[in-house]
Amino acid sequence: MREALTAERDAILAALKPVVDGIAATFGQVCEVVLHDYRKPEQSVVAVAGSVTGRTVGGAMSEIGMRVLSHGDEAADELNYVTRTRNGTLVKSSTMVLRDSAGAVFGALCVNVDVGAVSQVHGLLGALAGLGAAPAELPTTTFGNDIDSVVDALVDAHQSKQRGSWAELDRAERLELFGGLDTRGVFAVRGAVEQVAARLGISRASAYNYLSQARAARSAAAGISAGGHA
Known part of the structure; x- marks a missing residue:
C-alpha cells in the first residue's frame, strides 16, 4: 500500500511538470510556477518555470510551505493572496495543495505573479482620479532555496x-x-x-x-x- 501511494505521488508530480511550463508560458515573464514535493522539505522544489521569487529546482520550501505542512492533511488551498518578497517585489500568489487518493497532502502547485507594475499603474490612476487612500501594509514572505x-x-x-x-x-x-x-x-x-x-x-x-x-x-x-x- 505504501509503495503504491509513493508511486501514485510520483506519477502526479510527473504529470504536473508540463503544466508548470504551460501556465508560466501563458502568463509570460511576470509569472512563476513552482511545483513542490513536501516529502523533501529541504529540497521541495521539483519543477519551476519563470523567475519571480528566484526559486530553483532542488530549493527549499518557503514559509508558506511550512505553514501548509504544519496543517498536515487539514491544509487547504490558499488563493489570490498578496505579499511582498524580501526585496520588495509585490506578488500575488495561489498555493494549491496536492493530495493522493488517500487524501494525504504531499505537495503543492504554486503560482506567483509579479503585480508590482500593475500596482504602480493603479496608484497613478488613483492619484489622477483624486483617490488618496494609502495602500494596506502587506506581509513580507520569505522565499529561499535554503x-x-x-x-x-x-x-x-x-x-x-x-x-x-x-x-x-x-x-x-x-x-x-x-x-x-x-x-x-x-x-x-x-x-x-x-x-x-x-x-x-x-x-x-x-x-x-x-x-x-x-x-x-x-x-x-x-x-x-x-x-x-x-
Whole structure:
C-alpha cells in the first residue's frame, strides 16, 4: 500500500511538470510556477518555470510551505493572496495543495505573479482620479532555496517585533516568539527546533520547553474561546 501511494505521488508530480511550463508560458515573464514535493522539505522544489521569487529546482520550501505542512492533511488551498518578497517585489500568489487518493497532502502547485507594475499603474490612476487612500501594509514572505535561511529569516522577523535580544525578553515575550514561529509552521520542518535554539543562543532542551509551553497556552486559549461561545 505504501509503495503504491509513493508511486501514485510520483506519477502526479510527473504529470504536473508540463503544466508548470504551460501556465508560466501563458502568463509570460511576470509569472512563476513552482511545483513542490513536501516529502523533501529541504529540497521541495521539483519543477519551476519563470523567475519571480528566484526559486530553483532542488530549493527549499518557503514559509508558506511550512505553514501548509504544519496543517498536515487539514491544509487547504490558499488563493489570490498578496505579499511582498524580501526585496520588495509585490506578488500575488495561489498555493494549491496536492493530495493522493488517500487524501494525504504531499505537495503543492504554486503560482506567483509579479503585480508590482500593475500596482504602480493603479496608484497613478488613483492619484489622477483624486483617490488618496494609502495602500494596506502587506506581509513580507520569505522565499529561499535554503531551508536554513528561511527559518533564520522568520526568527529574525519575530525578534524584530520584540523589545530586544532573547536575554532581554520576559517569559510572556519568549512564549509569544515561539508561539508565533509555531503558528507560521517553522517547527514542522525537521531540525528546526535545534536551528532556532542555536539562533537564539539557548539549549535544545530550553527551546523544546518553550515550544511546549507556547502550544499548551494556545490550546488553553482555544478551549476558553470555545467555551465562551457555547
